[in-house]
Amino acid sequence: MVLVDGSSYLYRAFHAIPPMSTSDGHPTNATRGVISMIRSLIKSYPDSPMVIIFDAKGKTFRDEIYSEYKAQRPPMPDDLRPQIEPIHRMVEAMGLPLVIIDGVEADDVIGTIAKQVGEAGRDVIVSTGDKDMAQLVTDKVTLVNTMTDTVMDIQGVKDKFGIPPELIIDYLALMGDKVDNIPGVPGVGEKTALALLQGLGSIKDIYKRLDEIAALGFRGSKTMKQKMEDNKEMAELSYTLATIKCDVELPFNALELKNGDADKDTLKEWFTKLEFKRWIAELDKDPSDTASDDATDGEGQVATPAASNIEVAYDTVLDKDTFNQWLAKIQAADITAFDTETTSLNYMAAELVGVSFCVEAGVAAYVPFAHDYEGAPEQLDRDWVLAQLKPWLENDSQAKVGQHLKYDANVLNNYDITLRGIAYDTMLESYVYNSISSRHDMDTLAKKFLNHTCVSFEELAGKGKKQKTFNEIDLEQAAFYAAEDADITLRLHQAIWPNVEKTPELVSIFKDIECPLIPVLANMEQTGALIDPDLLHIQSTEIAGKLQELEIKAHEQAGESFNLSSPKQLQVILFEKQGLPVIKKTPKGQPSTAEPILQELAQDHELPRLIMEHRTLSKLKSTYTDKLPEMIQKTGRIHTSYHQAITATGRLSSTDPNLQNIPIRSAEGRRIRQAFIAPEGYKLIAADYSQIELRIMAHLSQDKGLLDAFAKDADVHKATAAEVFEVSLEEVTTEQRRRAKAINFGLIYGMSAFGLAKQLGIGRPEAGRYIKRYFERYPGVQQYMENTREGAKEKGYVETLYGRRLYLPDIKAKNAMMRQAAERTAINAPMQGSAADIIKRAMIKMHDWLQDTDLDVKMIMQVHDELIFEVAEKDLESAQANIVEIMQNSSTIDVPLLVEAGVGDNWDEAH
Known part of the structure; x- marks a missing residue:
């Protein structure tokens, strides 16, 4: 039996799909999204009864035991309310049981049906986006999220949350839930809750073993016993509120629920009224064959209406009452688009002029506090505004979306605010979706995805030497520009994210790599590097x-x-x-x-x-x-800017200065590295992945010779030389090893016999013989290359180990040079992109360790496959061991990842 959490998907569809409406203005985005999801489920589970469950209006038992339950939730958006009735009527017309029980939340109805059906020995699929439902998972009950195309069984719950389903209620009760206003235990966040549950067991067990908490060793463990004692009633209340009731009295026999026949005439009426033209055409087909991607156009792109067709309502916030109203809105919102306006693009020198918010398309606000031109109106005090916003800005559970939020995070850091709760970044969403399709700045994305032209900064500020800074711009113009930035950011998220969501691997690239990397890079940028x-x-x-x-x-x-x-x-x-x-x-x-x-x-x-x-x-x-x-800036250091959305392969680039291009082969280049120094009492550690792309080639090609060489920790260039020149390892000369190294790396980059001949200064026939012999000795590599070329031609893209897509528009080009260049890229990009993913994963894990360790160590630079750290001399040995261990184990492939770490007074000495 398939149980659909209609209420969960109602809101998610409304926020995920850009505003859509009929020609007479009736909103349809949530309707289209929910019905599309149900139609897709019908196709996935054609022989299963499917029940659609919605919340009833009015209060429930939870409101009676805790009056503040869900009190912070905003009222239903005006554009969503009129979509509910059509959804209900269409569900019924599709022949599906629609269940709404007064005084009971949809979660409890789902829990009760799932329990009864599961105990009868039948499998149950619960289709939801609600994390709370993880408590229902058993060997018979599985969660499916059609929006992210993810499935969660018992092991899936353990993988996602770090605990089994039976501890999910305890987890929610300890942490609380801002969305439902479940209080939780003050001072207990996600990490603390996991530490308690993994270390001691359920809440009941924790209260039996309070004296053992301090020994768990997590941050704050020594004072946690007292907090738990002081808040026992709150923990027990939160447990009750978080528990899904599985014993609701149902007005039917759950085991007898089944699908009826579709009422095509009624469906046609609704489809016609709501202008769902393709669905009308499909009604004559088998009703189960209706799972097309109905929120998209024929090209597979999200069908987004022109943003300029949406009426906008932008507030300029100049008084505390209006500010407090907006503060309440953003605190209650599922997600808020956030943007800063400043005096400079240099994040270290930038001063905040104002901030903007958007919680629904077309509705945004700008809070100015530092426009200081002659005649500027009175504004709120910057320190007061930031003091009010700081708890929200630093709250992990208040989801935020921005365009290039790393910049905003850096500017806020200048005001002692750590931006948390970064859930999405539209620049990175576009980049992950297709790294080469366009630039990823707001103006370009707005034109591409929303058919909207944003007000440009130059229109307001002018150009060249006479360009004004934002604080000098007339407030009326500045307010529209700033509010539009937040509004368009939210709409871009609603337009781009559904594209990303269609591919689980891309969701993972975004949520596990690119988004968590934002605070890591921001921290490195703020730290900076010392030079002489x-x-x-x-x-x-x-x-x-x-x-x-x-x-x-x-x-x-x-x-x-x-x-x-x-x-x-x-x-x-x-x-x-x-x-x-x-x-x-x-x-x-x-x-x-x-x-x-x-x-x-x-x-x-x-x-x-x-x-x-x-x-x-x-x-x-x-x-x-x-x-x-x-x-060198006011900190006495240089502060580079790392860019996540520039290179096609996922590698980071940097500017001001460009650290990636400092040459290392020349003596002069190495001397520049000597100018990057450690402060007194410190050393630099440079930790570098050894031959990472060759190791990835061994993994991808599964060539036995390469796998063996790396497994034995052999000198892979020497091993290749022995194979290619048909001599024993002991007989390999320095020149032969040099040539083998050129072959190993050259072939990764798709080098031809002509290219190899040129690099080694030998004849083309001789280079051709080397390559032929290489492929005879390493047939897996040749097979991988052929398969990769063919796969790229078929799909139009290649992928990294973690599923990052690298599109190749010229792979079928008629021009031979363009096509061959694309084929070379197809072979190299998965290795270069996988190396980028691996070091990014290492940086995220390293950042987590740095937050918790007592060692005096900072991660200050990233260059290609290398991380550079500033470490107190007293902590060198321990820090070096930890750095190597984290880098080597942050990712796993079929050969060992080797990290070489050196120490020195400067970067060159440490390398």
């Missing part, structure tokens, strides 16, 4: 001298003076006067002097080599040795 400006100044001076020497040598080589940075002068010198071969031309037909061309010419000609060396040093000087000292 004096060392950089010395290096800048030395590089300036070398640049001068290189310029003189280049002029001597050319026989005349010329500007080494001028493409036009280079063309004349290199190709007309020196007569060097033209490898490639620009679109205008001129010989190209691009970097790859000069690199190729530099292999055989001195002048291009001098020019390349000059370019490299010049870039180092302007980007790092000159600029880094200028980036």
Whole structure:
């Protein structure tokens, strides 16, 4: 039997699907969502009776025993109320039992039916999005969430909550529930509740073993006994409120519930009235064959109406009464879109000018407190506003959605506020859904998903040197802009998230990796890194001298003076006067002097080599040795910005400064790393995943040779050399190992025989023989590559180990070069993307450990496969062991993940 929690899905559908209405204005988004979900369930369980259960109006027994029960819940939205009756009537017309029992919540009716049917030996599926229902799970009762396409049996409950179903009521009672206003035990959050339940058992057991709490060792364990004693009545009340009654008196025999025939005429009337045109066309088919994705258009994109068609009501909050009304709204909301307005894009220097909120599409507010232009109206005091908001902002259970919330979190940190409860971020939702389909800024997303053009900052503030900061902008204009930001953010979430939800792996990428990474990166950015400006100044001076020497040598080589940075002068010198071969031309037909061309010419000609060396040093000087000292902020440190939504593969990038591009192979690049230093009494630890992409290749290809080499902790390049050059391990020369390393890494990047020949400086036939022999020795790798290419052509994308999708629009391109480039990406992207997922998972676990440890250690930088830490000298040994252990065990693949950690006074020394 399938039991549908109609009330749960009513609200979830209403908030998940963007506002929709008939031509005469009747709202339909929740109706469409709920009926679509039921139709989908019918297809999934065609032979099972299906019962739809809704809450009844009015109070229940819980209200009688606790008057504050659900007191904070806002009234039903005006657009939702008129959708309930049509849903009920359509459910009945579909031939499904509709159950509503006065004085009893839907949860209790579901619990009672599930118990009776399960005890009769029949399987029960409960379709819900309500976590409280986990207490009903047994070997006969399973939860299904059609919105996230997840199934939860007994093991699933243990995996999700860390406890079995029989302790879920205790879990809810200890923590309380803000949504239902169940009080819980003050000071007990999720981690504490789990520690108590896992350590001592149920609430009854806990009260029998109060003296044992302190020994559990969680944060606050020493004072928890007193809290439990002081709040015993509250715990018992919360237990009663959280318990789903499974003995409700039903006006029917649950075992006899069954589906009837559909009333097509009534359904057609409703479908016509509500303008569900495709459903009308489907009525002549088998009624069970109606599980199309009804909230989407024919292209599989969420059908979102133009945002500009929605009337907006934006408040400018200038008094305490209005502010308190909005504070009550956001405290009661299931989810709130939140945004800050500031004076700068530099999060360390930015000052808060105001904040905005949105709790339903089209309804938003802006709270200004620092517009200080002449004639600005009186505003609320910033300190007062932030003091009122701090409990909400720092509350984990108050769900928030934003666009690039990491920035807002960093700005709030400047005011001693830690932003918690980050449930969604529209920038990251778009990025996880399709990393390459567009940019992920608000203006681009609003145009793409809502067909809406936002008011731009330049429209208000102007451009260039005369651009105003937000505090200088007229409040009337600023208020609309700020409120629109929050409103569009909420609507974007409602439009994008249903797309993500269709794929459970993408939901996991978002909820387990990208979203939890936000506070991790924010914390690293706020911590910053210490640099030695004096060392950089010395290096800048030395590089300036070398640049001068290189310029003189280049002029001597050319026989005349010329500007080494001028493409036009280079063309004349290199190709007309020196007569060097033209490898490639620009679109205008001129010989190209691009970097790859000069690199190729530099292999055989001195002048291009001098020019390349000059370019490299010049870039180092302007980007790092000159600029880094200028980036030191008021903290005495530099504070980079990490970007989650830039690269196609999921790798992080960084700017101001770009840490990822500091060269490591040249002596000058390593000297820049020497300028990243530890404070007095501290050292730097640099912990790096060793050969992670090769290890992922071994896992993905399941090639026996590679798996064996890594399992034995062998030198994989030496092992490859032995195979390819057909010698024993002991006979492998340094040159053979170097060539094997080029093959190992080259093939990961889809390198051809031509590319390998070029890299090793050998003939193409010889390179071809190396590759042929490699694939003979490692056939699993070749098979993986072929399968990956074919799979990519079939699906249009490849996936990482954790299900991140990497789309390849050129995989079927007629242009051979574009198609081959896409094929190379198809082979490499799963490895590079999986490596990105692995280090992100490690960073999240590391952050959790850092919150709990007593060791003096901070995670300060992430570069490719490496994490850098600042550690007190007294804690070095313990910190290093913990860091290595967490990184090696944060993910599991079929070969060991090896982490090498070094220690030093500076980054280069530690690497």
